[in-house]
Amino acid sequence: MVNDSRLKVVIVGGGTAGWMTAAALVKLLPARCHVHLVESEAIGIVGVGEATLPHIRAFNEKLGIDEADFMAATRATFKLGIEFRGWGRLGDSYIHPFGTFGSGQGELDFHHYWNRARLEGQDVGALGDFSMAVTMAYMNRFTLPDADPARIESTFNYAYQFDATSYAPYLRRIAEQLGAKRTEGRIIDVELDGESGDVRAVILENQERIEGDLFVDCSGFFSLIIGKTLGEPFEDWTQWLPCDRAVAMPCRTRTALSPYTSAIAMPAGWRWRIPLQHRTGNGYVYSSQFTSDEDAASALVAAVEGEPIADPRVLKFKAGRRTRSWVRNCVAVGLSSGFLEPLESTSIYLIQAAITGLVELFPEREISPLDRDEFNRLIDLEYDRIRDFLILHYHATERDDTRFWDYVRTMPVPDSLKEKMELFRRRGRIVKYREGVFLDASWIAVYIGQGILPQSYDMRAGLVHEASLTDAMKSLRTRIRTAAEAMPEHREHIDHYCPMPDAA
């Protein structure tokens, strides 16, 4: 080889995080690294994130992945948002959409108008009636967004619901074609450099020694290098996010294919429902302080629709993150760096954020502490902002009907969140960030969906005459409805665009 200066990257673990990292590195930095992934089929993968955020599309695009081909291979469906049932109060429901409320064209966020009409006692309907994505979701419709920003059909975005266990193999094909090397085997030891303390090699059960310059820890909860070997501390967020277990059980898809994920409140946590082409993913995320594994499993079995395909399986975890995700020459990507429950489908997003940071800050021969610090700063920012958003879902509730809900309702929350909630409660204002995964519309959806209704509104919403406001809202709602009605059914769109190969 002409170029011997390439860094040797060893990826430990071959789940979603491992193969996403491998594929990105060989595709984007072929002249800078050799990629060697070590995995053990005996260990199995957690298969996080059957539901995703729209950002994954940009990741797939960078890898040159054809959307329809990928969707067929992973038996994917489209996702317009997340439905939350029973969070603010028993019997409530709302959708957190990927998209705006209103036409997104005005000077003022639409929810101020909605709130004014509500405060004036008008029969305004739900805020979701004024969202293209929500309306499509409830009507089970889907088509790709329009490119013309003047059209209401452009005001939504989408992600996928897919079989995470087939995403990794899909990426593995790409990565191996582009030169990633794979070794099957269980790692029994990690060798550190006696002088520098850097990781030198991993040792497999068969005594094979794999050396590297940079190690990417994708070992999941096991956190083999960054946690077990390098001892990076874990910041525990259980006080705010008490759920620490999940029991999962897939079943056959029976109902119409909904273009959204559901998160349904349960007595000691919540239950996910993720419709794929061939089956529906189900799971109950709960807190072991408030219920037992047996009770959780039976509650799940009782709740799912459709015939179960497998027995309930329990996972244990803890909310929080490593103080640093990049330590010495080891970068943690995925669950080894931290865990946030899948309430807002952020697992794959966090993997992606870490990969983006790693690629952009990929070391020259020596790892610069500056790059490492910047990587850690970026990852912290992502975790911290998502954390507050997740806590909001639990804390913004009136429920006191179980011990779990009463705890989250009354628990102290971080000051940063307390201020955000107070600001919204007063006048419907959102703390505006231009960076961060969840922007204005997401916060608005959850606040209003969970009963934090602003006591007042922006003055500019008061400038319109009452009758013209009523008319404008009515016609907007009709415009959205009419647009949705003209779209194909979600299932129909999938059958035409990306049907899965005949089920084996």
Next chain:
Amino acid sequence: MTDLSIGTVAIVGGGLTAWSAAAAIRRRLPSIDVVIVPAPVSRGALADRIISTTPSIRGFHHDIGLTDADTVTGAASGIRIATLFEGWAASRPSYVHAYGAYGAPVGGIAFHQLWLREGHSGSLPPFDHFSPAAELARSGVSPDSGSDSIQFGLQLTLERYSALIRDYALHLGVRLHRGSFADVTLRSSDGFVDKLICEGGGDVSADLFVDCTGPDALLHSRSDPAFVDWSPWLLCDRVVFHNGPPDPTIVSMDQVTAVPFGWAWAASSQKVSSHGLSYSSNHARAEDIDSRIGGSAAEMIALRQGRRRDFWVRNCVAIGDASVSVEPLEWTNLHLVHSQIDRMIDMMPGRDCAPVELAEFNRQCAAEADRIRDFICMHYVCSRRSESFWTDAAAVTPPDSLAHTLALFAERGRLPFYEEETFSKDSWLAVLLGQGFEPQHINPLTDAISSDEAMRALTGAAFTSPPASANQNSLNPRGIR
């Protein structure tokens, strides 16, 4: 509703800042009654007096319903598309800071990364040759105001422009109080401004008081004197300037030239030119100044650079120089006024001025001001001159946020994103690379573009590229919708 809406606003001042705030509130929140209470505006209110403005001024005009015909033709403004920086890095050629894109990304890779990589052979033109606007400015052509492919600010004929804004505000129903500001009384119970005591007219009560009196902040300083001093980072503490007859050679591109103890500017509108100096009194002698900018017409202003700790305190908000005092480098004075007015309207609280609402306004305004401070400070820290002023200015320990930016840029050409940032990455690059501050490494993703491909894009982009389409991101889009 738990609180009452603000119904009356009293604006204390009488310069461009005050009338701009008055017009914007009346136009955008017409249910509010707005009264101007005349007050002596200190001479150091640079936003009222500097003729050069950034492109965000057009967004402000759009928001309040004024057109280019009103503000350019009608007020005899010049159109400025760039600044020529001379002598900031000795031995390097002058460079142009224009607005909008410097080159276009290739395959998702930032243009400057490719320029840096390929430029090591020394075969490439300087960075600013890849900005269509900078090229246009250098050629001396002035785009007409109908052009939407080039972003431009205005060179104001201040007398005409201030009169326009004042007449427009009065037309919108802003009232001018008979008496003039003499004193203020605070409510003893909670420290809110109670009323303005006026001479030659009745006292004025209002729900909200806006301080547009310049750096003295006659009103706001009574509510909260806390001030954050920027002098450890920005050494200039004097501004001297005078006006003269128009100079058609500098209409579209003003000049900012390093001198041994500071920097000098030359700018011109259709009717008036402006020449000035920003300098450090610790480094310059009186005769240096006289020889540079002689004549009795020149006026000297003492400048204390910094900002109020909180811009909005209870029912009193400081706008413009009353909140931020900064030298005119990069012409941010009136930009800050417009941006703060826009934020005030965007976040207008209720009559109780609840702390949680003001806190968000204050967070945004402080972040914006501090990043402007960083951008200006960067010009000095990355300068290369041997005089003691310049070595002192370059040797300051930069604020943390600027140190972070420079460290990351020096490493591999990354510019970290900061919330409420005014100047775009292209602007940062124009100055950093214009002054020869180059990173050690480049972004690894640049590998994806072959050298041939990069050179094709680079040679295609220089000189011949068509003007980039209107890119509103060059300056913070606040006020530009």
